[in-house]
Amino acid sequence: MQKVLISGAGIAGTTLAYWLRRHGFAPTVVERAPAPRVGGHAIDIRGTALDVVKRMGLLERLRGLSTDMRGMSFVNGAGKTLVKVTEHTLTGGLTGNDDIELLRDDLTDVLAAAAQEGVEYVYGDRITGISQNSDGVRVTFAEGEARDFDFVVGADGQHSAVRSLVFGAEKQFSHHMDTYLAVFTVPNFLALDRWQTFHMRPGSMTGLYSARGNTEARAMLGFQSPELDFDRHDVEQQRKLLADHFLDHGWEAPRLLREMASSELYFDSMTQIRMDRFSEGRVALVGDAGYGPSPLSGQGTSLALVGAYVLAGTLAAAQGDHRAGFAAYEREIRPFVLKNQALAAMNQRKQTRFAQWKQIQSMRMLPYIPFRSRVMAAAMRPLAEASNALVLKDY
Structure with missing residues (x-):
């Protein structure tokens, strides 16, 4: 059974742990915080990501936690x-649709509960060194003893330590x-x-x-x-x-x-992470660590859920061959990432002072606009198209 170390017990990390265990891997999750994190903002599950949580058997549970x-x-x-x-x-976007808006810690609690069996969690520690060879990865920690793994995945967010250790300094990839x-x-x-x-x-x-x-x-x-x-x-x-x-x-x-x-x-900061590759040798990135779209996109959570599902699936389909698995992961997820990252750039243009004033004036006119529900649906169409731009495979 191949051992996979996941850095980060957030949305991407716990979802990845769940699917890796389902595919026969032995996941270990290391989290810098001493316990599961609390607080955070309301997040959204949309489009393809709804299919991910449905396949995990969590869809109705999460709907019950909706804001x-x-x-x-x-x-x-x-x-x-x-x-x-x-x-x-x-x-949250349009009201009354199939999307789920819920609090971030409610989602991570549900995901962590689903990803308990067969998953090792190490809280209060962090990765300090990663050394790769032809047979595996040697990882050193701030607190615990060094350990060997077959693969390492950075699911540790916008300021990913795994990304810095393996790919280079954050400033190369972050776009404010x-x-x-x-x-x-x-x-x-x-x-x-x-x-x-x-x-x-x-x-x-x-x-x-x-x-x-x-x-x-x-x-x-x-x-x-x-x-x-x-x-x-x-x-x-x-x-x-x-x-x-x-x-x-x-x-x-x-x-x-x-x-x-x-x-x-x-x-x-609202920062977008842009990288020309999501893996290096036996190390890969998922979610915000590799392609955080920034909160301006409204799609960070969905990208984390979908990315974790695809990464675990492609690695399983390649029977643990990281070269083939990571290459397939890159091919399948990158078009979805780019479509959703483009939403943030579009919304950033709406953040000027004049644009904010214009937005409020437009909303004040909404009650007087015929077929305003259709108008709002048209305005939200780019988000709907991007969030559904990938169809999940059955790995």
């Missing part, structure tokens, strides 16, 4: 509603999308019921949406900026950066900043 958003509103700095929209939401995003959990102090509310100012946005049966909420702070120099492991530095930026933003910004001080914080 089930009814719509959204935009307010001015004093909290007065400017426009209400029920046809779509900022985080001129935007930063913070997400954290707060009490649902606006009593939102499956609803999202946003306040936009030129170049920045604050938002709040209900979560987990409306007992809690997720706050979002986003702003446009050239690339910033900050320590991504220094949470207090990040909180200060956000406080300085949003102190005079208006609406509920002061309350959100107070809540942020005691909440688990996700803060990072």
Whole structure:
């Protein structure tokens, strides 16, 4: 039984572990965090990715965890509603379709529960060295003893350590999308019921949406900026950066900043990872580590799910021959990746100050537009086409 080390216990890593075990491999997952990560933003499962979770027997379970958003509103700095929209939401796209929007930690909990049997998990450790030879890969760790594996897969996100060790420095592959995003959990102090509310100012946005049966909420702070120099492991530095930026933003910004001080914080740039290959020898990348499309695409989760399924399947179809398996993985997943990454570039063009103003004005006109559901469906067509651009094989 061939041994595969997966770096990262997120969506891509746990999905890959599940499918590798199904195909007869022995997966080990190493995760830097001391325990499964909590918090995070609402994410979406769309198109081909829905077929992946269906094949895992998880589709109905995940539908039961849906945020089930009814719509959204935009307010001015004093909290007065400017426009209400029920046809779509900022985080989830069209309402009432087959897509599933749910909280990230709800999805990772379900995936981890499905990928327990036959999978070894090592929390609180990280890879520090990777040495390949003709027979396998020697891996060293920050805490544990060195171990040998047949293959290694980096599923460790946008700032992948595996990618840096094997392919080179992150700056070669990361493309900043001129935007930063913070997400954290707060009490649902606006009593939102499956609803999202946003306040936009030129170049920045604050938002709040209900979560987990409306007992809690997720706050979002986003702003446009050239690339910033900050320590991504220094949470207090990040909180200060956000406080300085949003102190005079208006609406509920002061309350959100107070809540942020005691909440688990996700803060990072919207960055796209672009690589000319997803494998090197016995090492491969999956999900954000190899082709993160950035949150502007709305497809990071779906790419992680689909990529993990395809990687495990092609490696199995090649009977463990990594050369053939990784080459097939590259052929099958790259066109899907490129179509979905293109969505982020398209949405980035909508982030200018004038474009934001125009977007709000257009939404204010929605109630007066005949057949507005068709208009919204047409606007979302590129997303629908990209998310369905790959048909899963039966490996």
